[in-house]
Amino acid sequence: MNRKLYWILLTLITFALLGLVFLQTQWLKNAWKVKEDHFSLKVNQAMSEIAKAVETQETIVEVTSEIFSVDYDIKRSNNISRIFGTRYTPQDSLKPQYLLSRESISVKNDSGKNTNTQVTIATGDTILFSHILSTNQKDDIRKVLTADKTEKELVDKLSNKTLLVEKIVNKLLNYSDDFNRRIDKEVLISIITREMQNAGIGLSYEFAVKDSKGKVFVSSDRYNNDRAVHAYKTNLFPHDVFSDPFYLILYFPSKSNYIIHSMGYMGILSIFLTLVIIFSYGLLVYIIFRQKKLSEIKNDFVNNMTHELKTPISTISLAAQMLKDQSINDSFKNVDHIAGIISEESRRLGFQVEKVLRTAMMERSEIKLKIKQVDIHEIIITIVNNFELQVKNKGGTLSAHLNAKNPVIEADEHHMANVLMNLLENALKYCEKSPEIIISTRDITRGISVSVQDNGIGIKKEEQKKIFEKFYRVPTGNIHNVKGFGLGLSYVKSVVESHGGVIKVDSEPGTGSMFTLCLNKQLKTEPI
Structure with missing residues (x-):
């Protein structure tokens, strides 16, 4: 093959392969990014749900603990009873400045009919009544509310409810600086696991809870801060107003394997075919260079063999001509010497031919x-x-x-x-x-x-x-x-x-x- 054509062909194949590998690499990078973004979206949505669940869990714990610790002997009927001692009509209303709680109560009159009344409790002791009567007899409400026994029970319930709501709100507003007092580690792990499963993420994870200064309050057993460079982060208590935030840091050790698996057989097949193309190109270049080298070796071998065989052949030919030359007197012809030269050169010629044949037989594994x-x-x-x-x-x-x-x-x-x-x-x-x-x-x-x-x-x-x-x-x-x-x-x-x-x-x-x-x-x- 012409040397110039050889290099042109090799250059074209190289550029074509590089272009193909570049396009395939870009496709794989884009597919990877799409899968990674989709995974990150699911994780971020799950972490938002985790933050909601943590705040809900904290509220449930505070409400539950407060309900069981309420002192029902506390009464604040003095301020409220004055309101029930006055005449009340459906059109009357007091305008509260701040609303804290709204409750619905049901009261039975002497005839056994229910009256549903909604009570809104504001700061201080102002009460706003709005009601829905299950009967058209609007005068029955006045009879019920003027009953001493019913009035006392209603006052007690409203007083206790007001105290309960005030104490719960105060506790939720007075945040603790110690994360471990706000939620238990095992509860947090169960919330994280549940929300990850709900999001369809079954990977193992490692997490830690830190404040804005990086102080770790709680973490999983295998959490490694060095591997958390590309971790996901969210505020566990986004509705806190005055306290420092607590951040949930979460990462997945096997995230890369998950993304590769999610790419499916197309991604794996694409990588495999790319590697096969690269390997084939390398093998092709190796074969081309080897063939080029073998061609050069073959030319050298032919030249050497021609020289090695030509010398004894020329010597034998010259000796034969001397024996046949009639112009030379037989007495001057040293027949034994010439015969020795012919014999020696023939042996040398046969040795060179045998060497080539031996190598060919060894190459074909035919030597016995x-x-x-x-x-x-x-x-x-x-x-x-x-x-x-x-x-x-x-x-x-x-x-x-x-x-x-x-x-x-x-x-x-x-x-x-x-x-x-x-x-x-x-x-x-x-x-x-x-x-x-x-x-x-x-x-x-x-x-x-x-x-x-x-x-x-x-x-x-x-x-x-x-x-x-x-x-x-x-x-x-x-x-x-x-x-x-x-x-x-x-x-x-x-x-x-x-x-x-x-x-x-x-x-x-x-x-x-x-x-x-x-x-x-x-x-x-x-x-x-």
Whole structure:
């Protein structure tokens, strides 16, 4: 794909995704706000009802306590009796300045007929009568009210009622500064719970009652002042005139979960789809970059393979031409030497082809291991003898420190030999001075450890995690001046892991590298 087109496509997809995520986020925020506002409305309505219920409860308590403590022997008939001693007609009325109480009483006359009379009690001892007669005989009221016994009972009732109302009103106006004396904590909790249930709110809540200065008078057991930043607040006694207000502070610990649940499946599905889109985009970008990287690796591999295969092919072709050239006298043709060159280059060509085929088979998991009892020391000695000449030609040394007491393991001899050969080849290729290579073994738990140490150029920390990837080659500059396909270490790791082992690398740039193989003695043993 054209590089410019690639970036244009990636940019368009990115902007489209960002726009979609932005719109989806705005929709979710608006849906959240609507649900939160609806929830807050229900809570505020419930708290208004709580305040009404608390004031009603306080009034009931005061009225009830006062009714049971009234002294019915107190009489104030002197001021009231004067009014009943005068003549009264339905048109007569006294104009009170302040009204405190209004009561209806029923009086029976001698004929057994009822007269309903409404009495309004004002400050002082002024009384206003208004009445509804159940009979058309208006003169009967005068007969009833002039009766001594009825007059005395009426005076007593009105006197007691006046005293009761005055005492209750005085108590309600003289507020207590101690909240706990006005309403009990358990009663308050029952009121809050009842009103929340009536509002359809079944969440657990925490509350506290504070004054305007923040002093806490009562609170729930788990109330946390730090979590009450966004709590709901209302005045419990809104009709108090002279006293400091008491505020009910209430919050819901699981409010967020409730709102999410109230959004229903649409909200959850929307969040899920948004996450899926974001994940898919990330995976798409990863695949695109990986394909781009693989394309570059493939091009490098083709170039390297062409170079690696072209060299032995050219050598073989040149040797064949020398043998066929009739202009060269047979006595000058060193047939054995030319045949040796052809044989060596053919072997080299076959080795490169086999390496590529081995990697392809390992990728498809088609490689078949021929497991048997092998002596790892014998394999190492054979390989050291084969590579010793190449090392000496570069002015280096190759030594073996075989310290393992039990070198026999279960492994595929052929692939294990190829693993060690790959490590030695890398030690030779990536060394810019006289190579010093050491192969050592030692016993470990359930197996044996084989190490190949060199004094090469070393590998950076960030590169060590990538060296076992297929086709990856450690950068040595703008040009790869070291031969190879980048398949050797990938093959090594695959073979070691297929034997249930692990491979480790310890390297520092400029000081060299050490590759360590940890192999099981028995193939069925758990990985080391």
